[in-house]
Amino acid sequence: MVEKILFVIFAVLTIIGGLGTVTRRNIVHGLLFLVFTFLNVAAIFFLSQAYFLAVVQILVYAGAIMVLFVFVIMFLNLRTFQQQEQTHRRQRWVALGLAVLVLVEFVAIFAGMTFTSARAGFSPDMVEQSGGFTRVFAWSLFERTLLPLEVASAVLLVAMVGAILLVKKEKGGDVATQAWDPEEAPPANVRDEEV
Amino acid sequence: MKAADLIAVIPELVLLVAACAVLLAEAFRKEREASSLRGRPRRVAVALALAGTLGSVVASLALVPGEARVTFNATFVLDEWGIFFNVLFGVAAALTVLLSPRYLQAHDRHLGEYYALLLFTLIGMDLLAGARDFLVFYVALELMAISSYLLAAFFRYRLRSNESSLKYFLTGAFASAVLLYGISLLYGQTGATDYWTIGRILGSEGAAPAVLLSVFLVGVGLAFKVSAAPFHMWTPDVYQGAPTPITAFFSVGPKAAAFSVIIAAFIFGFGGVAKEWSVFFIVLGIATMLVGNVVALVQTNVKRMLAYSSIAHAGYMLTGLAAVGWSRDVYPAMGVLVYLAAYTFMNLGAFGVLGYLKTEAPSSFDYSLGRLAGLGRRSPWVGLLFSLFLISLTGIPGTAGFIGKFWVFSGVVLADLWWLAVIAVVLSAVAAYFYLRVIIYMFFREPEEQLVLDRPLRGGAAVALAVCAIATVVIGVLPARLWDAVTEVFATFLG
Numbered sequence: 001m002v003e004k005i006l007f008v009i010f011a012v013l014t015i016i017g018g019l020g021t022v023t024r025r026n027i028v029h030g031l032l033f034l035v036f037t038f039l040n041v042a043a044i045f046f047l048s049q050a051y052f053l054a055v056v057q058i059l060v061y062a063g064a065i066m067v068l069f070v071f072v073i074m075f076l077n078l079r080t081f082q083q084q085e086q087t088h089r090r091q092r093w094v095a096l097g098l099a100v101l102v103l104v105e106f107v108a109i110f111a112g113m114t115f116t117s118a119r120a121g122f123s124p125d126m127v128e129q130s131g132g133f134t135r136v137f138a139w140s141l142f143e144r145t146l147l148p149l150e151v152a153s154a155v156l157l158v159a160m161v162g163a164i165l166l167v168k169k170e171k172g173g174d175v176a177t178q179a180w181d182p183e184e185a186p187p188a189n190v191r192d193e194e195v
Numbered sequence: 196m197k198a199a200d201l202i203a204v205i206p207e208l209v210l211l212v213a214a215c216a217v218l219l220a221e222a223f224r225k226e227r228e229a230s231s232l233r234g235r236p237r238r239v240a241v242a243l244a245l246a247g248t249l250g251s252v253v254a255s256l257a258l259v260p261g262e263a264r265v266t267f268n269a270t271f272v273l274d275e276w277g278i279f280f281n282v283l284f285g286v287a288a289a290l291t292v293l294l295s296p297r298y299l300q301a302h303d304r305h306l307g308e309y310y311a312l313l314l315f316t317l318i319g320m321d322l323l324a325g326a327r328d329f330l331v332f333y334v335a336l337e338l339m340a341i342s343s344y345l346l347a348a349f350f351r352y353r354l355r356s357n358e359s360s361l362k363y364f365l366t367g368a369f370a371s372a373v374l375l376y377g378i379s380l381l382y383g384q385t386g387a388t389d390y391w392t393i394g395r396i397l398g399s400e401g402a403a404p405a406v407l408l409s410v411f412l413v414g415v416g417l418a419f420k421v422s423a424a425p426f427h428m429w430t431p432d433v434y435q436g437a438p439t440p441i442t443a444f445f446s447v448g449p450k451a452a453a454f455s456v457i458i459a460a461f462i463f464g465f466g467g468v469a470k471e472w473s474v475f476f477i478v479l480g481i482a483t484m485l486v487g488n489v490v491a492l493v494q495t496n497v498k499r500m501l502a503y504s505s506i507a508h509a510g511y512m513l514t515g516l517a518a519v520g521w522s523r524d525v526y527p528a529m530g531v532l533v534y535l536a537a538y539t540f541m542n543l544g545a546f547g548v549l550g551y552l553k554t555e556a557p558s559s560f561d562y563s564l565g566r567l568a569g570l571g572r573r574s575p576w577v578g579l580l581f582s583l584f585l586i587s588l589t590g591i592p593g594t595a596g597f598i599g600k601f602w603v604f605s606g607v608v609l610a611d612l613w614w615l616a617v618i619a620v621v622l623s624a625v626a627a628y629f630y631l632r633v634i635i636y637m638f639f640r641e642p643e644e645q646l647v648l649d650r651p652l653r654g655g656a657a658v659a660l661a662v663c664a665i666a667t668v669v670i671g672v673l674p675a676r677l678w679d680a681v682t683e684v685f686a687t688f689l690g
Contacts, residue, residue, distance in 0.1 A: 109404045115383040147204075147267040148334040151322060154211065155338045158315045161218065162345035165308050194498070194553075194561045195302065195350050195438055 007047055014040040031069055038062040049124060052134045200266035203273035203325070205258065206251040206281050207318050213247020214314035221307035237296075240307030241655075244292045247314050251321070252285035263687055269389055270328035275684045279532065280324035280455050287448050287539050288317045290662060293655035294440040294547050301554045302438070304350055313444070316342040320452035327463065328389040329378045332456055336374075336420070339449055340367050347437040347445075359436025366419060366429040374416025380409035381464075390463035398467035410465050414475055420453035421509045423479045424486035434502035439553055442498065443546030446505040447539040454512060454535060458528050462519065462689075473520025476513050477615060483510030484622045491629045498562040500629055501545055504588060507626060508538055514619050515603040518610035525685050527606025532681045534599035537587070537670050541595055544663030545584040548577060551656050555648040567633060569642035577652055578637045580660055585630040587667045590623050595670035602678070 017037030024030040038061045045054035127136050141149060201208070220239045255278045258264075263274030292310060299305060319339030326332040344367065348360030382388055384405060385396040397406050415426065422430040434442045465472055487507025494500035512534050518527035552560050552570075560566055571578030587594035600623060607616040652660065670677055 106408070109408050113405055144268050145270070145330050147271055148328075148330040151319075151331070151334045151338055154315065154318065155334065155341060158312065158338065158342050158345070161308055161311065162341065165306070165312075165345060166348060166351060193353070193355070193558075194496075195353050195355055195436065 010040045010043045203264040203266040206254045209250045210318045214311045217243045217311040237307040240310045244310035248289040255281035276688045277325040279684045284320045290659040291444040293659035298554045301557045312342045323452045324455040346441045355436035359433045363433045370419030377409045377412025393464045424482040431499045431502040439550035451535045469520040473517045476517035480513035488622045518607040522610035529681045530602030530606040533602045537595035537599035540663045540666040541587040548581040568640035571638035582634045589627045589630045595667045598674040
């Protein structure tokens with residue numbers, strides 16, 4: 001019972017954090033909400049006795065990755081997003097209506113449902129017998145899902161190459177890469193033609 | 196993992212080595228030619244990319260197994276199915292590499308990373324075809340998708356490329372999120388991620404609402420990837436703004452890869468609710484054929500027209516998928532594979548001709564229909580090639596396009612969905628208007644201003660277009676060999 005109450009508390013806090021992340025206009029505030037979300041997710045992992053995952057979540061996501069984010073934001077000096085004119089005002093209300101509809105649908109379908117994975121997956125006893133959570137986790141990661149893990153390294157390599165490709169200053173590439181106001185004409189060296 | 200498991204991923208490993216070699220070759224190139232905006236084509240990168248793609252094709256063919264190689268704890272399988280797709284994707288990528296160097300030179304953008312990213316996309320596609328597990332499938336899909344976003348943004352100083360890449364990225368990320376939600380719900384209900392276990396457990400549950408919802412979410416995520424209506428909005432803009440050889444590749448490669456996982460995942464994983472997902476694909480298929488063909492009618496930009504045409508072709512193939520579920524038989528899926536093979540060559544060829552024209556007239560050719568007027572008489576070979584591909588896309592007998600349509604629609608009819616086949620045939624007759632209109636412009640219209648081409652068609656682009664043209668005709672005239680290959684694929688596919 002206590003676990004259930006704690007789960008609901010942390011789940012609600014996670015959702016609040018997520019909403020805060022996407023609604024804050026000040027990007028630093030948004031990031032702090034994101035850290036808050038990660039911490040709550042870690043707490044949920046902790047409640048499900050996935051201690052190792054919880055620690056990794058805090059160290060890697062809330063720690064390392066968020067520090068990187070903050071660094072990048074400080075370097076680029078992005079404090080607030082400019083208020084953009086909403087181009088599709090009516091769509092917003094349609095989207096809101098549809099979102100509520102989808103939510104109702106999900107709740108209607110999944111309310112009161114028992115997920116089989118809770119029965120067919122790893123129970124705490126099984127984890128205990130096979131040598132603790134970390135061991136089971138390592139086995140799953142490096143044995144059962146080895147191929148996706150290795151492919152993920154290729155994904156990261158591509159992301160890295162891509163980041164360099166998109167932002168590297170190029171010799172002879174003296175074309176403006178900074179943004180300009182959409183209402184003004186673009187700089188002369190930005191080319192708007194078919195490729 | 197056993198060491199023997201690695202044999203099954205040799206084609207992917209060859210590509211990975213080639214991709215890393217391209218990246219390293221770029222890093223060590225001489226300082227004086229280091230500018231990406233001037234200089235010579237990256238011969239080394241092109242050679243390595245060609246070697247990699249053809250090497251993976253050869254490795255796949257050398258691995259033709261007596262029995263399927265079920266590897267990595269049954270999450271990845273290399274059998275005739277995987278080899279068919281490895282070869283198809285490898286050839287498509289090799290043709291794209293051949294089309295690219297002059298095009299990049301004409302647009303003053305010389306970076307070997309282009310070829311490395313193409314190889315990474317190919318690795319993702321090969322893994323997708325062999326995946327039998329939703330985790331492998333998802334990671335491979337992301338590898339393919341992220342490389343594609345970057346390729347779309349390759350001309351980063353062009354507005355259109357930026358628009359293209361951003362739209363591709365946002366819609367793609369959204370599709371991935373929907374797909375992941377579906378996969379996580381599937382895991383919640385079954386405790387498994389591999390197709391077979393999921394299929395076994397869901398098969399016993401029948402059409403529970405929760406099962407249907409998760410299958411629906413996975414289906415929607417994949418519908419984005421094959422640009423099925425109403426999830427097609429990104430396609431014309433992305434295709435228009437991406438470098439033309441890359442557009443050619445997008446329209447055949449990632450789309451075919453998405454079809455390969457749809458067939459595998461839906462047959463193995465969701466066989467229990469086949470009738471239900473069949474209805475989903477019928478609705479999608481009709482919408483996709485309608486939107487693709489009708490909107491293509493009013494396009495004056497030929498590149499956009501071909502983008503809508505590729506949407507329509509996805510619609511024809513979706514009817515084949517619907518027939519698979521409806522009849523619970525893989526026969527229509529064989530037609531889809533034939534269609535994919537035929538479509539790969541004719542669509543690569545059609546976009547390849549546009550890429551050639553843009554290469555040789557980079558500032559004056561804007562893909563408008565009027566610009567093509569008189570082309571057939573000035574450059575008869577180019578005109579003939581383009582006409583051949585367009586005729587094949589129309590589906591006129593004697594070309595690959597007809598064979599593909601014939602097998603898919605006959606599968607649809609045999610599945611007792613004859614009315615769906617009638618809709619598809621009527622809509623592909625509508626399509627004849629916008630394909631043949633281009634031919635009429637090329638041969639029977641006087642140009643307002645002659646399109647001046649710098650060089651005749653030769654070099655890598657000529658080889659690539661010749662291969663596409665020969666394949667289009669050979670599949671059209673002698674389809675038996677391809678049909679035999681597809682029959683063999685399905686003989687081992689179901690295990």
